Amino acid sequence: MQKSLSLTYIRSLVRWSIAFTVFSLGNISLLSSQVYSQSTQPVSVTAAFENETLASCLKKLERSYHLSFGYDSQELSQYRIDQQHFVNVPLDKVLTALLKKTAFAWQAKNGVYLIVKQPSTPAVATTPAAAGKIRGRITDATTNNPVPGVTVRVAGAKYYAVSNPEGEYELLLPPGNYSLLYSFIGYQEEVKPMVKVMPAAVAAVPVALVVKPSRLTEAVVIGYGVQERRSLLGSVSSFKASEMPGQMPLSVDEAMVGKLPGVFIAPSSGVPGAASNITIRGISTLNANGNTPLIVIDGVPIYGIDPNLNTVDYNKGASQTFSFGGNQVVNEYRQPTTFEKNPLATLNPDDIESIEVLKDAYSTAIYGSRGSGGVILITTKKGKRGNARVDVQLGASIASPRKLPSVLTGDQYADFYNRLFALKDSVGRAGNPFYRPLNYKFPKGVNTNWLDEVVRNAVGSDANVSLSGGTEKSNYYVSLGYDKQQSYIVNNDFTRYQGRVNFDNQMTKSLKVGVSMSMNQANNNSLNAQEVYRNAIQKAPNIGIYDSTGNFNWRYGNNPTGPEAVMNPVAQATATKNYSTDSRVLGNVFADLKLRSWLSLHSDFGVDWISSRAYSRNIDRPQTPGGNATESQQQLRKWVTNNRLDINKAFDGGHAISAMLGQSFEKSVESVNSVAGDGFLNNEMLSISTAKNKRVVNSLQQQWAQVSFLGRLNYEYLHRYLVGVTYRMDGSSRFSANHRYVGFPSFAVGWVPSEEAFLKGGKLIEQLKIRGSVGFTGSDGGNGYYGNQGQYVVDVYGASYGNVSAIGVKQPANPNLQWERTTTWNVGMDLSLLKGRVSATLDYYRRQTSNAILGSVLPYFMGFSMQKQNLADLSNNGIEFSIASQNIIRKNFSWTTNFNISGNRNKIIRLHKISEDQLANQNEIDGNRFWRVGHSATAFYLYNWGGVNPDNGQPLWIDNTGKSSEKPIQQQYPNAPYVHREYMGDAMPVVFGGMGNTFTYKDLELNCFLSFSAGNKIINGAKAAQFSYLGSSSTANNVYNLSPDILNYWQYPGQQTDIPALINKSNAAAAGFGNSYDYTLSRQNSRFLEDASFIKLRSVSLTYNFTRLLKHSQSVKSLRVFVEGNNLLVLTNYSGLDPEVSAYGSSALNMGFDELTMPSPRTWRVGIKASF
Template sequence: MRFSVIFISFMFLLSGVLTGQDRQVRGLITDATDGTPLIGATVMVAETTTGTVTDFNGEFDIRVPEGGSLVVSYLGYDNYTVAVDGRTTIDIEMSSTAAMLEELVVVGYGTKQRKDITGAVTSVEAKDLEKKPITRLENILQGQAAGVQVNQFSGAPGNSISVRIRGATSLSAGNEPLYVIDGVPVLNTEGINPADVESLEVLKDASASAIYGARAANGVVLITTKKGVPGKPKISLSTSVGFSQITKTLDLLDAAGYVDLVNESYVNAGQAPVLDGADFTEDTDWQDEVYRNATTTNHQLSLSGGNGKTRYFVSGSQQRQEGVVRESDFQRTGLRVNFSTELKPGFELGTTMNLSRVSFNSVPDNNRVNQGGVILGALSSPPIIGILNEDGTYTTNPLQAWENPVANIIAPQDQSATNRIVGNLYAAFDVLPGLRFKTSFGIEAYANKNDYFLDPFSTQFGRSLQGIGIASTNQEMIWLTENTLTYDYSAGAHAFTFLGGITAQESAYESTYARAEGFPNGAVTTLNAGSRKIDASTGASQWALFSYLGRVSYKFQEKYLADVSFRADGSSRFGAGNRFAYFPSVSLGWRVSEEGFLKGNDAINDLKIRVSAGMTGNQNIGDFASYGLFATGANYNFNGQIFPGTRPSTISNENLRWETTSQVNIGFDLALFDFRANLTMDYYLKNTSDLLVNVDLPRSTGFGSGIQNLGEVRNQGLEFSLKTYNVRGKKVDWSTNFNASTNSNEVINIGGPDKVIFAGGIPERGDAVIVREGLPLGSFFGWVSEGVSPVTGDIVFSDLNDDGIIDDEDRTVIGDANPDVLLGLNNSITIGGLSLDVLFQATIGNDVLNATRIETEGMFTVNNALATTATRWQNEGDITRIPRAVFGDPNQNSRISSRFIEDGSHLRLRNVTLSYNLPTELLSRFKVQTMSVYFSGQNLWILSDYSGYDPEVNRDGGSAISQGIDYGTYPQSKIFTGGLKLEF
């Protein structure tokens, strides 16, 4: 804290350095065609790093030395230079041009002008981030980038989000992209405040991402945080408050309907009725008891600016989000410090540092009620019981001793907190003209602590073990050092940029786990209060990477482009002879619009054709996967004494090597009608070979399974992006961003046409997913339902092999969790100071296994059920889709079948934000530079035939194999937010 105070004070002092000969200059920046004020135009003092940006009225205010000039720049317009010549007021009209082609785009280990990009790169700017109140940084990519699928597979506050760039490539080695924050590769983005981010670049093809080699098979997301703008110190304050509610509830049977269903199921099973409705007076709606209207708050304060050669950005933030399920919440507190200075010409020193604390109160989902699952508990718990017994303990199912869902929420205390630091210190200096050396040292370190306690009185499970206490910790320290040389060389029409470097990275991980039982009461929850110490263990692990990298970029006459990159990565995770792998790429670009036959064309402002090919890798497996490991706990008795022992636990594989993804990309970029329409299209084909798969082994080896390189997966698809500036006027500005993409996924090889891998297990129902050659990952596998027999009331299943028996041989592929098409449509409209942003997102062609209906329409147990079961078969001749109720399910009507496969296609109104910028004349009286108020809504509306809570769901998180399973998953919610933003 002392350091922070000193640092901030130092920044204020630096920002106050002014010369006595400066002149205050004010002015207005407008569009030369229609007079529209240009908001956010950059105004710099020529040949200095002093500058500012225009406010919401297009106005600026800056101090300029005597004899100085101003340089004004704005995306989509020509740069404009004007001498001050003693004036104090200067109004400037700017002409639209190809300046957007000159903007810098962050690429691996450097930047490039957009016109020189030869790979498939999608950018998201800070202004797009600021318009939406989001919790996780990945949310901003939803519907915004072609070829990028963002799945928020759970509505739990702060929950992880799965991002797929051009499909899933790996069976078990991870499919999430590599996130790089200010040059530091990170494990995840959990502690990053979205408001601190300046831009995101998504590197999709091998040409763009191969420079990161070993970890780039799933694409790369480059995140650049704010650095501050030279000029007067700027203080920014943002605060918002919102509330959320579940998007919908499901109709369930009431108490009378439940009693009838249970008694009927016993009678149909040849037993007597077990419930008398007169014995029960409760009619509890468990959804009302479990769900709530929740609140969200978000506050952040930042200081930024600089003068001359120094820039700084300091911010603090605090966000708290309650979940729509009682007792669940998420909190994030963060501090960011970014600082850079030019100590002398050609010598820059800087640092970026982010400190965060993230905490969760979790509730269990994705499980049945007898396993603590809250969501399935809310749907299947009997309505005939209340929440508490007279003695203050929680009620249980009267027919089976299962806790009610409120007990599973309130009785356990399950808290997790993570402290994290991500930072980077760098120095860069010019060795020779055109030759620049940069060295950096980065760290990512976190410490996580999880505490669980269940008291010994309130629940049956707690009483059976006299209370349970669990404490666990995980901590990891990762350091990274990178050293690069960059050389720029030009000779006439030829321009080269050479990049070479060496990087080294290492991780050290530790964990602890302890469990105790036998607590005297719930007053002391620490493990020392437990009379029985059940388990205690510690663990440690390490990994390391060492890499060489290089890239050559070539440009001839501003129209012929080429990039060649190469990276060699050595990983400690692979066999001694296979630790190094090599990842080359090449890309070519032709700016056709610069050719004589198109030069000066009124309609076509820019046309570039791109072709690329390259290789990337994947190493996301266990730290010691190639070694034969030993497990502890194999203790043995020798002469009446117990001696510690170990046993082999994994088989060694010295031949283990990298997964490798080879990718070809063909695309073009087209700008039309004075850059009013900007179109990008790409076709890609990528093959992932040497899949890292845990396969079954012959029993003669002494091991059940082992990890091997086996198989191949292919992805291919099309991407389409169109951004248009529909209206550009004095009072109205309207732009549209539309994107669409397709991806076809296929397993090419996993060891032979008869080889299969099963996954997606449903309790007591077996596996629901199959991996087999010729099928896409995420293929559902089960029986085909032909409907309910009017005669027997049982489901009729297809006898696919015509042997007269319904058995495992009649299972087949019954669905595909992969979407055929992803769509996104964003409209931004500004009328004066009023702005409206509307984002629609659509997913077409994906299937969902609604395994929640197995529990709520299965008709085989004493659970409550959906109201649809009131139309169940009861008498011969009944025509219905709901089978008879029969305890024990002798016909296995609830087996995994097409009966539970639903269309997950949907159109969602993802976000609506309405904001108003108050007039500058009004604000100037209070010395406020800008002020805006906004109202935002998320997940306001969805068009879908899915019968569950939400079709965007996956019980198994980011798994590529087991996708699209809904099994009591925490539902998503509508969120309404109001906020205020101020700048001083």
């Protein structure tokens, strides 16, 4: 369902969401415990306590002597200290005195003073002689240290015990089966079901408790390390696996849409396995391939979102496309002839533990030359100490388009074109006495709805199974996965097979080694789904699928003419082959050597190896007798080594430092070989070796290497004052020796007022942190591997000498080409209220990129068309806000909300003055954008469409003075038409974000998530394509099928319509009366520019948890059943099918064009998750 939407509605939603979340704070109340951690040391105490609670006394000791206590503040607040005075008294005696008249005792363990209940004599069986025992040791699952003070209770009975300082406990119980519950402050409750007690026997039940995560103390993965969230100085957004309820999507980027502030993600189309546009904090370079973030998986920088490496040209067969930083060629109507694969589609989302997105300079500068587009860190799951655990997930889905475009019926089509060609003959005879009439007649009586023939309900299935566990010395995680998703275009699908092994082993007390390795294969049989979809819309509906002989109707049947390019979509979907197979090995091996308690050495070696095969086979048809085929083999090989020294040390007086010194080396070798053939004897022959004519299409190898030296130093005092610096120096083979090495420093400071005496210990504010940073990152601007060098091409323009092909210069060298450099300032605030019930983050940033790399237009007399140069500067300013709240927490009901909103303003602040207009014009030819200083890199500078003159049906055009004319601007001002182009909006949104709500009632859970975007525009090229009815001459005609709206074209004076007369002054040339261009359909004018703001109900899932009902099961640990819907509802003013699509895949610069692009489907899925 698609409904109307205005920007006002989105603004109202945002205001309501923020106001509602703030209002909900008044309803929040939760009893929580406190756990602090520092190191113990001998302390003499001088203090006075009068009429205070025991909890208050301990807080004073914490603040005054920087001690670490573990206690339940609610229970200790019930005891009051009337009067106690101490002068230079040892801490142990002070604690003993304070606890003397209570039911508590203290224990010092691992740097923490634990305040625990004193063991009591548990209830025992009435016949002790017949009783049995349960005995065990309780340890920390991470450190393996004993945990004292743990309460062990018997479910449904009054038996209990408390673990001693060594973590040991013992229960005396009558024979029978019992469920034991283990609870202690700061740890997740553990349940041991069905423990059997035999008479006069001992049952051993060891337990490893898992630390309960706190938002302040949770570990956050950063570049080359891990840090507690409360100590973070950078701007980092986190996304946990637990935040992906219900369906695990085909690609992890789908699950991230709208969930991370500052991270704009838009699925480019509804084709399975297609690339998404991922942009972090705006456009940072003016090269179409330079704005994608660096993606790092378990420490390995992977082959990420790069059209040069991930593009398959299905129109020319299936050859992999390498280019030297250029864009792919598109035809006049901007319908791309390539398919861009999603590199994240080879990763199994079920293996992911967490995702961190690094956004500001302090976070990203440690990645230096590749940090300007942001960094996405993906951490996969690891095994945890404990018994072996098996997790299984099974799912099945069905998907279909929410809506399909409307097209003319067969009779409507025939009537329209009969009228059109009669009009052309009439106009032709009137203007030319020698004109030969066409007398075209389009037959009626056949109505083929091509969309109905190729669109289906797509089914999908997936299965994931993992085995994990660990011992005191080793942990393991092994998984297998299978996922098959059909496209809603027949005979098109995507299949993924996955395997992963994560293993680590503590070889000695000091040495730990491990491996993280995945092996994946992705088979994509949907490469031409987009083309089939487009052809089904444009193919003439008055011809049948088959001709009179029973063969496919490849051309235009009984019609007098037709477009050669529009193939029979049924034949294309069922009788041709277009697929790719990607096999990927990704992972690393590592070793950690602990030299001191505060000093360790880490080394790892990682690889990302991808082998791809793409194949295309078109069967025999009139255009290509014997059929043709293309096959390509691509090899991508990357090696990465990292070595670093980590220092983490705390000093007396509350001082602490963490430091890292490291070195990294990375090398990539990429090759592609493509062959093609035609003239096969029959359609069953698939191998190109059997073709009559064979040729090499492409053969190329390229490589690059980078060496880096890096370091980081963080200092903090009393968890209150924070300072950090980072530095990285990169040397890259992509630049000449004079500009190869460059440094990227950053600096950050932070202040935590909540640790000051005037705020610490308050009930409202748990943490308030203010931080600021400045730093530099870099980019090669999508420069390619040899942008600084001269490039040569064989057989240029077919030239040769004798039998030897000539070699010509493709691009002149530029040894002065330099790195792009981005400077980022960031100011942020992190806030946690009501013991974590509410957390919020606010960031403001300013980014400026200098020396952006572009292809400079050169004079023709030089023999070159362009050269790579540093020609431009641009900036980004933005603000991000996110808030998470636990609105209601009750025994049987809870409600939580997550909301985020971001806004970014991009602006070009410099273009090369000498060739600014040339740059703008050349870029529009190469990359679809006309640029001007003062607006964004994704701005729409268009000729102003003035509508239709109701008196004569002529299109109206408005120049920059406001004057209206029936003559196109390009014809009015042929020498400089571009000065009359006007800024009319931006493809990037003014604001975007998302909101999720989770409701639980007993064992039922409901998750709802919506995303929104406001202020962005889109060129509705799909509408333009469905208005395209004229060809380039009087005999060559498009005669595409059209939208029924075309029937509202102007026909009589006074008619109010937005569709001009069929033949008019702006398209008469395209009708065959002059040169060939229809100005009314040009994407350079504002006729098809529309508001693309939207609110999407992206997912709704309902889950029932059977775990409580299975608590007595010895084998099943958990069982969940769910049903989920995705892409269910869109509220938008856009007249097209999907305001998020982009005809140009992952390119942020080229977003904002819908060229009959396949919309994302609506999907329903059911599944089951079980743990054993």
